[in-house]
Amino acid sequence: MNSFGRKFRVSIFGESHGIMVGAVIDGCPPGIALSEVDMLPDLARRKSGAKGTTPRKEADEPRIISGVFNGYTTGAPITVVFENSNTRSGDYKNLTVQPRPGHADWVALKKYNGFNDYRGGGHFSGRITLGLVAAGTVAKKIAGNAVFKSDIVELGGTRNKEEFDSVIESALNQHDSVGGIVECTITGCPAGAGEPFFDSVESVISHAVFSVPAVKGVEFGAGFESARLKGSENNDNIIGTDGATETNNAGGINGGITNGNPIVFRVAVKPTPSISLPQDTVNMESGRREGLIIKGKHDACIALRIPVIIEAVAAIAIADLTLLSK
Amino acid sequence: MNSFGRKFRVSIFGESHGIMVGAVIDGCPPGIALSEVDMLPDLARRKSGAKGTTPRKEADEPRIISGVFNGYTTGAPITVVFENSNTRSGDYKNLTVQPRPGHADWVALKKYNGFNDYRGGGHFSGRITLGLVAAGTVAKKIAGNAVFKSDIVELGGTRNKEEFDSVIESALNQHDSVGGIVECTITGCPAGAGEPFFDSVESVISHAVFSVPAVKGVEFGAGFESARLKGSENNDNIIGTDGATETNNAGGINGGITNGNPIVFRVAVKPTPSISLPQDTVNMESGRREGLIIKGKHDACIALRIPVIIEAVAAIAIADLTLLSK
């Protein structure tokens, strides 16, 4: 379903070319200072505008329509909406006949029997993540003293940040796209959040993170590398009665529960499937395989916009765990 | 909490040295042939006995105490219990004073204010996964025609299966442990399961998989490697109106929804933290750092027992998604 959280619950809605997209944020405590202005910095990070991204020419202007009064949260559900103004819907009908490789076109057709709003990806559009980012702003305010920070640590296969620009330049020139890896660090999250099994911190965060389009992998602490370490290398020696450890291969989580050290995880972001290069697909009407050219401008690197969204969903997860562990 | 699923819901309970461990399996349709015997093959796979594992000398005998009548599920909750017979509890008190690196000892102390059952890891024990495997047997029967298969594809850093034995041998000799990577493939899962955002198939499976102790990473399809591919390389060309694709870098999932191709994911399993080598920790009473020797026999490679557990939780997730998408 389109909601997440047991005590801090976020529901998102909208389609790329519908009237509005947005989120309902339920379970936020009363008395927290909140206005649309608070959401602008994170929304600006999502919008990017950097080389390799193609922001729509829209204001992405959040409007809080419930749950805030006199500048403070009331304790009632907070609803944030974003109008969709810059939508041209003429040229999308094709997607239902020629499903794009790597996109949700085909599964949407199948799951919704052809009734899905296919314009601009409809409810599958990255535009729906506006609601996530808005909810993330609220979540960050209630996630105790936790501080969320995420950044791209690998792009198009290189970990050298000085090469990122040329990787994107090259992808643009080739009419192709590149993926990347985002690392998120959460400091200040108190020990004791999460549960031993089904609601382990890893379970809850990964559930939220895989909600973000284009994410194909998540690892905590040493992650996949820990599978290549010896126990003697991977174990984090405990050096304080407060649970502080010498290393942090556990990524701040033992037995599914936060141990007070920074929570660290990395997220694999696939290259955006929309590319200008000719591709192959099947024609759903004729049943024949045929060539496909996707027109329009595309993000050469969707990963550039992802860090703030990962922060947002991590904050949503931690806010819920924090409120639950009180 | 200790339950998972919206329509097919599994709750697990028990402690390593308590009276029983087990699971309640709610939402199973009536009329499915089921007996304890059906659970034995998967339980045997979990028990292992291979070099590098140290099974307790217990029967691991499942007992169905509700929900089955005349050999068929009744539609009422199915409860399966396992008696804990072979428990010696004398020598665990130390864990609360000297928390073991890489274990849940310290977080348990913190979260439960010292009231947790520390014997043998208590509720954090791998023994609790008996309930998962039992529930997995039921889940596999109701997950439509889906077939689950998982295996170790990397061990102690090598992908060459012929070397696995010597990797373990070497770890045993060094009184150390090794991790590994488990790959799970689900074929026959129909297209259309899952949701675009919060209940994406990746979200639901990863939520379940990170419930398994020692898991530190999950990736679908090309996973982290997809972050290094170009869009033109990563996109799976659609070759049939049934959604069949030429490659399967998506791991059977687009836009959070199954596309009918095999679901493929890999899981990073850390080396078991219990090793015989001397380690460092902090004494919770004195506050001083001191050496630690963990006595007893240990699994040199817990990953050997994990494949069947990963299958089980994947089946639990798919069973829920399957019942929900009806």
Next chain:
Amino acid sequence: MNSFGRKFRVSIFGESHGIMVGAVIDGCPPGIALSEVDMLPDLARRKSGAKGTTPRKEADEPRIISGVFNGYTTGAPITVVFENSNTRSGDYKNLTVQPRPGHADWVALKKYNGFNDYRGGGHFSGRITLGLVAAGTVAKKIAGNAVFKSDIVELGGTRNKEEFDSVIESALNQHDSVGGIVECTITGCPAGAGEPFFDSVESVISHAVFSVPAVKGVEFGAGFESARLKGSENNDNIIGTDGATETNNAGGINGGITNGNPIVFRVAVKPTPSISLPQDTVNMESGRREGLIIKGKHDACIALRIPVIIEAVAAIAIADLTLLSK
């Protein structure tokens, strides 16, 4: 929280004098014809305008901002909003100093530490039920062949419908208010919905019905009267293999599960607490008891508007149970 349902999930939001009120309706299958026009008849019933009600001079105009495309539901969340246009907020500050008897003023102050939007009742306002009625329209379309019908069967203590007008007239003249009893009948609901214990049909319907402001009692079938019957009188003889019964004291539900006969329940609606008569309350600033005069026009009988809301929440409950029992 402000959401209800496991597979068909409704979330409501808004405040009486905020910007918008509305609902997000998640889990609606694709392909159902739906437009704002479909919602108008039920919204008109809620608005009333009959003697004894004081509708705000507002259009109550629903606007579907997501989830519908080309006249059909898409399968994505449906969001319906209503603008609040006719709000004067000058004269409500008093409610936080002089909490009105029978209202939520005092509990709101307590629960939300004074941050709640007190204007016009804020999130406690009956206006929030607009979202319920809109969601009810959708629910009725997916609740199979079930037909919902509810009406007032008792008003101000009389069951004689010819006296209803004079009961209201008299209450108006006395500047007082009256309550009533609403009966709801659901025909065409197939047998087999619901669960034996925690999700009994009575549990799920009553949960939804007690969400409606002013409801203080719910009874199914013979209800409280059944407590006065002998078993031989109360038992419904089964007269057909399809489960048809001679009488319907069970109200269509046995063992928590629908038996195919009409579901019948009655709801007690208290008299609206807003009356023009002088009342007593406590001054939250001075701590002194003092007289209170509530100004403005009031509904003399809120029960007149309730039947369609009861239908709506019953439909929401049945829609969820119906989708779950597939």
Next chain:
Amino acid sequence: MNSFGRKFRVSIFGESHGIMVGAVIDGCPPGIALSEVDMLPDLARRKSGAKGTTPRKEADEPRIISGVFNGYTTGAPITVVFENSNTRSGDYKNLTVQPRPGHADWVALKKYNGFNDYRGGGHFSGRITLGLVAAGTVAKKIAGNAVFKSDIVELGGTRNKEEFDSVIESALNQHDSVGGIVECTITGCPAGAGEPFFDSVESVISHAVFSVPAVKGVEFGAGFESARLKGSENNDNIIGTDGATETNNAGGINGGITNGNPIVFRVAVKPTPSISLPQDTVNMESGRREGLIIKGKHDACIALRIPVIIEAVAAIAIADLTLLSK
């Protein structure tokens, strides 16, 4: 499903003639003194033995098999089981051919396609309420300072307690049964629990209460009588800044939220459908209507056993609301 609660979650399982019945109690904080002995008083009240009840000759002996260590809750799920020892299963097959009026026999057959365990009512048996009572014992310990008290206030149509004995005597003599009304009062529940709409205190309590077999109505405070009062009569004047009211027609709940006054509700219990008098039903094999004689001893008044079960489910509801409102 067979579970209830968001933060304090109870799952129940078992059949009348199965191996065990019981409950898993998840979300209980650590450090609460708990043993089987604590459960005995409430279990004894449920067992009754008074005239008009026919307790099985069983010990109803609770066994805690997880979640308690050294006499205290550990924070892990608490599982309580009861062995079914005194079961004779020879004579129940008939229920599937001749469904008993007022029982769940017919709906069980329908819902579970004939796979339900029909012996002694199977999962519909009142015996399953053993798990509720055990869970109630735990819930009472964590529901803050709330004190739960419930009693029968009406039996077979009379509110005169001196006549209760003769009412039952008369029912026994007539081989018939009688119903009753149970009132439950909860004092000491702090103000501020519950939510304005879907999780109103009335919603949550009624959800739990209608889980108890034989309950057909619930009313809070003045309940159905409030529908016959004027607003001026029904409103509770507020007499203290702590929310204390002069009267308690609201039953301690305004706007869905506890106001600090005692929570009062009444529950209609139908007469037990098992009576010795000849009845009519339909033969599911022949399709013909025919006479039915139910053999064995029956409770003439099941209401006598209900008060402690109502307390238990109310405590479960309040425990969840209490933990959630922290």
